[in-house]
Amino acid sequence: MATPPGDVNTVHDMLEQVWNDVPEIGPEDRLKFEIAVIELASNVMRHADTGTGVVCALVVQTYPDRITATLSDSGEPGDVTLAGRTLPEDALAESGRGIPLIQALVDELRYDSDDGFNHWHITRTLGG
DSSP states (O other): OEETTOOHHHHHHHHHHHHHHOTTSOHHHHHHHHHHHHHHHHHHHHHSOOSSOEEEEEEEEEOSSEEEEEEEEOSOOOOOOOTTOOOOSSTTOOSSOHHHHHHHHSSEEEEEEETTEEEEEEEEETTO
16 A cells, blocks of 8 residues: 555455455454554554655454554654543544544554654454
8 A cells, every 4th residue: 555646445445355354353343443444544644744655554464363453654753652642632623533542442552663664553352
């Protein structure tokens, strides 16, 4: 997946194929995982692009007890703080919701950066 020209529709299509390949993953796990991955991908596409585009690679893996996604992007390394994130106090705020939303939907969200790439890791325990 690359942006531009890729977009979140590419992510939707990929996840639909995952669900077809692994039908035993239940609807609640699918929905929560998919929302988290789409939110992450859209945030990366929106915020990591400094004007020249950003290249993204998304890997989704399924296991008997969990599903994982790793999104790597070529955007500028960010000053990312994951611990202690909460929703904005202003109910109408349009930014600052992404990471807390993702954290509410999955069991683990990690971020690291190396060799010019950002790496986002999501894990959702199945049936959790």
